Amino acid sequence: MVQIVTLRERLAALPTTVRRRAVATGHRASLVADARAVAPEVPRSAEPAHLERAARRLLRRAAQDEFAREGVARLPLPAEDAGRTDLRRADLPGEASFHAFVEDVLSAVDIAPSPLERDDAVALREARGSADAYGLSPEVASDLASYLLCRAHALQEIEDATGGGPVRGTGLEEYLAAQSVQVREEIRDALVRQVRVPLELRAARERHARLGGGEQAPAEPLPPRGEERRDLGRRARSAVEFAQSEAGRAAFGALRSGAERAYGRYGRDGERRQTPRTPPQD
Incomplete structure (x- = not known):
């Protein structure tokens, strides 16, 4: 009698490293x-360095x-x-007023462990008080940079655990302190x-003269919001279901038949136009 192996037993038979890598892949994608x-x-396919550079670009x-x-x-x-x-x-750069301005900007930068979840970060970026015609405020940019750097550190931990890169082995606080420096x-540079x-x-x-006078800068395109993404997903699923249904197959069949008839008619007309006429015989 053939022994029946349950799904649980099959999963238990898998190597531990395979299961660990599968979990790590899902966490990494998230x-x-x-x-x-x-x-x-x-x-x-981002690596931790991609997120670090994105955070630094945001603050610059x-x-x-x-x-x-x-x-x-x-100034x-x-x-x-x-x-x-x-x-x-x-x-x-040697003026006292310039040093004071730089310190004012740096005082708004606080790289620290971020409590933000994805929807919180998106809401913060899109909030009315987060940006004006010039762009994001330094405080909001600092919060979003901390959010990105915390994700970069989590990615690095996954790579350290799975052997996907050089092991850094630094804690979050130490990592953020180095990134802050x-x-x-x-920012100074x-x-x-x-x-x-x-x-x-x-x-x-020119930006100050233009935007300081009340002119609005063109808004940068933002990624689709959660509801819009879900709506696109529903539309795509509906289109696939219709294409696989009997009515959908009939509709596509009718379109294909019409296209074939039109192509055949065009081909025959083209042949008639290209057929040389026989010159009249004397």
Whole structure:
């Protein structure tokens, strides 16, 4: 008599590493989806470094937005036609007012363990008080960067457990502290570039002149919200079910038959047009 093996026994017979990797794959996909909800540019096959770079870009952009929002009006900038040499002589990074502005921006950056879940992070990014015509506020960008970095650390833990990369073995607090140091350095560098590179300073001035006068910047496209994604999924399932139903097959069959008849008629007409006429005989 053939022995019947239950599903539970089959699962128990699987190697432990296979089951662990299956669970890790699902957890990894969930973490990447969390990150893509607020940073759509993150690839679906993202590694921890992708999320770290996305967090740093978010904060650099927020610092540049803050410079256009307030820095242009607060700092003693040179003439608008100042070139690279003029900016170097002005030495704005050495001014006390510039140092005060940089410290104000950095004071809004707090990289810490994030309690946000995916829907919380999406709601924070889309909230009316999170951004204006210039962009996200530094405080909101800091919260979203912490959210991304916590997901990056969780991804790194999965890679450490499954042997998918170099083992770092750092705790969350230590990891975030190291990331905070790097983020702050990049923010300082980005703000220094704003007053040393003529094109970047000119762009910030133009944004301040345009948006400070009440003109609205074009809104950046946001990823579809949860309800919209669910609606798209329902439409796709309905289309598949209709295509597989008897009525759907009949409709597609009628369309195919009509297309075949039209193609055949076109082919015959083309043959008649291409058939050379016999010249009249004398």
